[in-house]
Amino acid sequence: MAHGEDRPGAIDALIPMLQRQRRSARHCREGVARRLGAAGIAAVDDHRLESPRSSDRFPETSARLFDWWTMGIDRHVQESRRLGMELAGVNRARRTSGLVVLEGFHAVTHAVRFGAEILGAWTADPNALEDLRQRLATDVQFPVEVVDMAALQAVVPRGQLVAVARRPSQPHPDTILAGPGPVVLLEDPRHLGNLGAVVRVAAAASAAAVMTTGRQNPWHPDALRGSCGLHFAVPVYHLHAVRTQGRQLVALDPKGEPLTPAEFPRAAVLAFGAERDGLSDQLLSQAQRRVALPMAAGVSSLNLATAVAATLYALRFAC
Ligand SMILES: C[S@@+](CC[C@H](N)C(=O)[O-])C[C@H]1O[C@@H](n2cnc3c(N)ncnc32)[C@H](O)[C@@H]1O
Numbered sequence: 001m002a003h004g005e006d007r008p009g010a011i012d013a014l015i016p017m018l019q020r021q022r023r024s025a026r027h028c029r030e031g032v033a034r035r036l037g038a039a040g041i042a043a044v045d046d047h048r049l050e051s052p053r054s055s056d057r058f059p060e061t062s063a064r065l066f067d068w069w070t071m072g073i074d075r076h077v078q079e080s081r082r083l084g085m086e087l088a089g090v091n092r093a094r095r096t097s098g099l100v101v102l103e104g105f106h107a108v109t110h111a112v113r114f115g116a117e118i119l120g121a122w123t124a125d126p127n128a129l130e131d132l133r134q135r136l137a138t139d140v141q142f143p144v145e146v147v148d149m150a151a152l153q154a155v156v157p158r159g160q161l162v163a164v165a166r167r168p169s170q171p172h173p174d175t176i177l178a179g180p181g182p183v184v185l186l187e188d189p190r191h192l193g194n195l196g197a198v199v200r201v202a203a204a205a206s207a208a209a210v211m212t213t214g215r216q217n218p219w220h221p222d223a224l225r226g227s228c229g230l231h232f233a234v235p236v237y238h239l240h241a242v243r244t245q246g247r248q249l250v251a252l253d254p255k256g257e258p259l260t261p262a263e264f265p266r267a268a269v270l271a272f273g274a275e276r277d278g279l280s281d282q283l284l285s286q287a288q289r290r291v292a293l294p295m296a297a298g299v300s301s302l303n304l305a306t307a308v309a310a311t312l313y314a315l316r317f318a319c
Helices: 007-021 024-047 058-068 075-085 087-094 106-112 126-136 149-155 173-177 192-204 221-227 281-286 306-316
Strands: 099-103 117-123 159-165 183-185 210-211 235-238 249-258 271-272 289-292
Touching: 087 099, 087 117, 087 149, 087 159, 087 210, 099 106, 099 221, 106 117, 106 159, 117 126, 117 149, 173 210, 183 192, 183 306, 192 210, 192 221, 192 306, 249 281, 271 306, 281 289
Parallel strands: 183 210, 183 271, 210 235, 249 271, 249 289
Antiparallel strands: 099 159, 117 159
């Protein structure tokens, strides 16, 4: 998250605002502590909110509150209220279009790093979380509410952290298709973990977008778990029908001609089929080319996400 330059100024601005929001200093402390979790409790205890210049004396905790501030505390608090964003609301958020549930440290940190608007985040172990953050993602900070383990496990049985974010707005798919870079098209993928893994490698290899057709919602929480939150790093669309906007449609198919990356169009739509049945006859007949990743004798196909990864990186290395 971007950091501003004037942290003490920000905390000073935060304090009177929080004081206004609560009738008494005690309510103010409880409100901040509930929303900021351990960091908030420590910060509020240390700073005693009635002391306007306390941030000068505690720059580290000021920094934490500043991170909350940079996310827009006003907006966040209003949103949480409007959406009733409490831990108990996470399951409802799973079924709410426009909201995204992120499970686990990597999913949340990736999402935050790529600009996710976090509406609530919950952990039962803030120390372990902070330890992970220090080791793996010091560039990312987000406010977390501390809840008890039983409450957290009721929502995410194996989770250490769960968050709800607003689904990002994305350009129209035709805008993406009119731009540069390969677009990955998955025709009716069935396995959400595979779908998430495709989004992850598409983000890593700088694909322009992932577009899917068929029965699965690519924004399903299981797909988000598979992508480690990288749905926030690359546009992801669910289409009713294949769109190309004049791009070449290339079918990746084990029975195609061997892939020669140097001759490949840079901005094609790369179509991959379903796990069991591969690409439909309809899509194969629509495609201008049908290409295969070479395999050793006796191997019938690659896993879907592996095939996407091999194709995207073959194109990247050929550039
Ligand atoms: C698990 S495979 C499907 C296997 C299916 N039985 C078939 O023959 O296509 C899923 C998708 O990955 C892609 N794929 C897998 N191995 C491939 C290869 N060697 N060359 C090109 N594409 C491949 C294709 O798009 C395929 O539809």
